[in-house]
Amino acid sequence: MIEFKDVSFTYSNGVDALNNINLRINDGEFAFIVGNSGAGKSTVVKLLLREVAATSGCVYVNGYNLKKIRKSQVPKLRRTIGVVFQDFRLIPSMTVYDNVAFVLRVIDAPRRYIRKRVPYVINLVGLREKARSYPSELSGGEQQRVALARALANDPALIIADEPTGNIDPELSYEIVELLKEINRCGTTVIMVTHEHELVRYFGGRIINLTAGGIAFDDVIGGSDERK
Secondary structure, eight states, rough: OEEEEEEEETTHHHHHHEEEEEEEEOOOOOOEEEETTTTHHEEEEEEHHHHOOEEEEEEEEEETTTOOOGGGGHHHHHHEEEEEEOOOOTTTTTTHHHHHHHHTTTTTTOOOHHHHHHHHHHHHHTGGGGTTTGGSSSSSSHHHHHHHHHHTTTTOEEEEETTTTSSSHHHHHHHHHHHHHHHHHTTTTTEEEOOHHHHHHHOEEEEEETTEEEEEEEEEEEOOOOOO
16 A cells, blocks of 8 residues: 655755645555656655655555655565666666566575566566567567566565656557556556556546646546557
């Protein structure tokens, strides 16, 4: 469960990024967070990952109170979250398999678990035949699928997809969201941050629209079933 209670955040330069946000996303939900540049979307992600702390109010993520969390607990919090970035952030010298396995190796996961888990998530995103390929040998859409597999590697309770379709072809964007929807149907909470309103209108669901650091809209809408 994710909850923001009266959360505000002000950057050191005096910019107010969030103003008294109240928000709850239950376990197993899929939510789009939308808004123009500067609306506060990136700040929400930073707060969820405890890269920054709220100026006021409380943030709760996966059982952690981020106002009271100790520095030593932050890595444990982040192990419950998988993150998919716009720019993929793959290691170019590693194969698809090793890029996914890397996140498990750094937390000293058992080798037996790695050998079982990595092929499973690579297959889940449809890249079984690309396991020994390098990022430079993949298309943009395939690289984003690797990034998604990597986010899933540790079986997180929450996936944060931060503008995951920003660097891929429009048609492939729908495939990435379909994958995220499928992952959500398996029980994982998914938050997708995006500025692509056409995608949001097509898929529908819970939409949280940020404007000038506040929540302008938070409701469930139906999909359009029409791609543009």
